[in-house]
Every structure is written in C-alpha cells, then in structure tokens.
Amino acid sequence: MLKDITLGQFFPGNSIIHKMDPRLKLVITVLYITALFMCHGPVPYIILGGILILAVALSKVGFRQVTRGLKPILILLVITTLFNVFYTNGGQVIFSWKFITITDYGVYNAFYMVLRIALLIIATFTLLTYTTSPIMLTDALESVLSPLKKIKVPVHELAMMMTIALRFIPTLLEETDKIMSAQKSRGADFESGGLIRRAKALIPILIPLFISAFRRAEELATAMECRCYNGGEGRTKLRVMKFAMRDYVILFVSLAVLALAIYSDYTCTFGVILP
C-alpha cells in the first residue's frame, strides 16, 4: 500500500526536457510562475497554457501522468473556488440569496485562480520533478542560490540536506513496509477499531522507524566524515552542469513567450480587467 505513494516521482527519459540544464528548468519555472500571477485576461492564458502543453508533449511523460499529479490538490482547488466565488466583492451581482451573493468578479476570480494553480502544478511537475532526478534538482538549486553564500547563507549544506532527505524517502518507505509486516506477523491489527485504537496501533511501527532513522543518520554522518566530507568549500562535482547551445535557444524562446504573454496582458482590450 505504501508503494503507491509517488512523492516527487521521477520518470527517467531522454526527451529534450530531460536533457535541459536543470538550472535553466529551475529559472524558467520561477519565471513562468511569476508570469502566471501577473496575467489576467484570456489571451495571455492561452499563450501560457499553449507553451505548457507543448512542454508536456515534448517531455513524453504523458498527459495522463500529468493530470494524475493534479489529483492530490483537488481539494485545494475546490476550496479556492468556493472562497473566490463567495468572498469577492464588486462587479455585477448575478446571484443573491439571503447572505450569499455571487458577483461576476467572483466567478472570474475563481476561474483564473484555479487555472493559475493548476498550471503552476503542471509546470513544476513536467519541468522539474517528473523530468529531473532529485540529485540534479538539488545540484541546480545549489548552483542558482550560490550568490547567497556571500551573505553567509549555508547554501551547500542546505542542498546536501535536501539531497539526503530525498534519497531516504524510498528507503524509509521500504523500512516502514518491513516493520509493518513484522508487527502484523505478531498479530498487530492496523485496520480495525476506532481512531484512538488505530493511532495506538501505530506505536509499534513508529518507534522502530524513528530508531532506525536515527541509526541511519548516525551511520551516514560517520561514513561522510570518514571520507573527509567538510562542506562546500573547494568541493568539485562529479556532474558538472554546462549550458549547451540548445539551452540558450530554449532560454530565449521561453523568455520571448513569457514576455509576449505579459505584454498581451497589458495591451489586450477585450480581456476583462480585474483588480
């Protein structure tokens, strides 16, 4: 049952999106999200949606996987819709009953907010987690944030912590599975009883799990020290990230598209102007 969790799942592949420099993916994702929140009208969203569909197609991950990624945030989308529909003031009232009033502003706001969140999630999935291995991702993060070292932010250490955390997610899931099987063999029952009984039934899993996590952490720390690990200073990398010609092309194309989207947002007159 725990094997079904697809936290930050990575689909190995050989597409152009997979081959992009991870730093570029990171930067473009941030720019894309910024553009999403700067735009309002339909035209910029057609442009932004269009380029994302192109990216998904190029990544060859498959649209099914991408929509599957939206499932966990369905509740968030529903709540966003409700809040925006009921709590936006101004505009024309299109429905009114007792204390509930729905305005056209509210409906527009709700629609665009949901669209924004959906596009944001799809963009981060296709560009980042689905097509970039966790190690590449943290490497990229470290590289992009490295200017912060000047103001004494421990960028390398933070990236290393992230790498280790990501690396141990599958290990700990496997361990949990094993401990659950072992306790089930001794007659532990996780599936029946009320809330309190079920919570109590978790103790035989959580305690061994914590103990083994601490043990692993200690072993890993020792192993790293034995190999003279001492942080970022003067450390070279196995995989050196390099901007290829392809990456420059992608960078300019995406900058152009994003600029076009934002520009169309300011000039477009048939779009609905919202606050």
Place this chain on the structure above:
Amino acid sequence: MDNIIEVLNLTHTYGADTPFEHTAIEDMSFEIKQGEILGLIGHTGSGKSTLIQHLNGLLKPDSGMVKFCGRDIWDDKQFTREVRFSVGLVFQYPEYQLFEETVERDIAFGPTNMKLSEDEIRERVLYAARSVGLDDSILLKSPFELSGGQKRRVALAGVIAMKPKVLILDEPTAGLDPEGREEILNYIKNYNKETGATIVFVTHSMEDIARVVDRIVVLEKSKILMTGTPKEVFSRTEDLIRAGLTIPVAAEIAGKLAKKGIPVSPAIYTIEQLADAISTLYAGGGKNA
C-alpha cells in the same frame, strides 16, 4: 508425516502493469511436513522473502494457493488471522522491530494480540525467554540497552511466545559471530525437539543449514531448482554453484578429492563426516601398504 503447509502453483508479481513489473515467484509448488526442519535456500532475489510472506498470509497470491492444515489460508478472514498466529514469521534482523519499554512487554506483544489471559501471557513470556536462553533478570530491562545478540533472541522469543505450530526464520544468524550463530541454531533445534513444531529455515548460507535441516528446497530465479535431503542436494554441487550458491566447505573438499580419484563419497557435507571418511581411508591405506 502429514503436510502442515502445502504450496500449490503459487505465483506472485510485484507492480503488475507498470514498467517496474517483476515476477518474484512463478508457479511454485511444494509441501512442508509436520515436525520437520526445512531449509529454504536461494541466492539474493530468488524469491525467498516473497515466498515466506505468503506462508502466513502477509501477501496474497496472484494465482495459486497456500494451504495450512489442508485449508486455503485465504478461505475467510478469521482463518487468515488464526494462521498469522499459527505460522510465526521471524524477519531478517528482527531486532530492529523491538519497540516496547521492557523486554517482557515486547515479548508479550504477540500473546496480547492473541487476547490470552494475563496468567497465560506471563507464563508464555517466561517460557519463550527461557527457550532462547534469556535470563529472567533481563525481562525488566529496556530492549534497547541489550547487546545485538541478546536483542535478536528477544525478537525470536517474541514470536516463540505465540507458540506457533510452524516457525519460519529468515536469515536468523545474519550478522552474528560464530558463537552467536551456534547458539541460535541450537535454540531452534531444541524448540523443534521440545514442541514438535515445524521449522522453516531461510538462508543463503549452506554452512548453517547443512547440520540442522531434514530437507532442503533450493530456489533459483523465482522457481524451485531442487528438493531433497541435504545428502541429495549437496551431491549436486555443480547445479548449486550455477544457482549462485556457496556449498559447505566439507562438501567442496569431498567433491575435489573425489575428482582426483580418491574414493570419498560426494554426499559428504559436514566437517565431521569428512574427517571420518578421511581417517577411515588412512586406516585402510595403512593396512594395505
């Protein structure tokens, strides 16, 4: 002897219909006899661990059947739960599954889940602890302050306390020193003798298994490669090596001597048998010269 467990055409596939699909067990059939010590040997990834999790109903077969005392263990929910208690499974490195504040309470976890009376639980805890050579004084200690070997025995006692009719042990001697291995093997043998319980001993180490078991099932790549007594199995040295298994040193030496034309039986698999065979040879040779 009656069959206590029967495995019929068992197949299990992990991650069906995904790119990670992997068949761990394929059309496997064999039986475990009441009261025997059965060795289950196979190279890493041969399907051992998946197989034993079917024997007490932790995993459900994709196809095929596991029968306990002649009845399909997935017949009804209540029976599956009963089988969990009747077929005790000790996982690899069981000491990592200890969680209670005291050794006594940890051993009592299984019997408590069986909803036995206080007195019965107390009696079983003492019995289980003694049967793996744990001193009564250890019972009130925290399991986390014990040595590795002691922790392993506490975990073993935790399963024995359920008094299972079949005790399955996955690599019970892994990571122990020779003395610890010897002790564990002896406790297992004694448990079998005292209670008449059936033991399934899972390992990839021939050395351990050779002296303890009555019968061996060898797995290779999710299938059964051969079944037989240690004598029968260890005389097929070449097949075993091809399956990626090491054979007992004694069997290896016997095999090499036989190849050189020295009349040593290829069915030898313990150091004692080898020593006997060689000394008889020497005694005989002395007379002839």
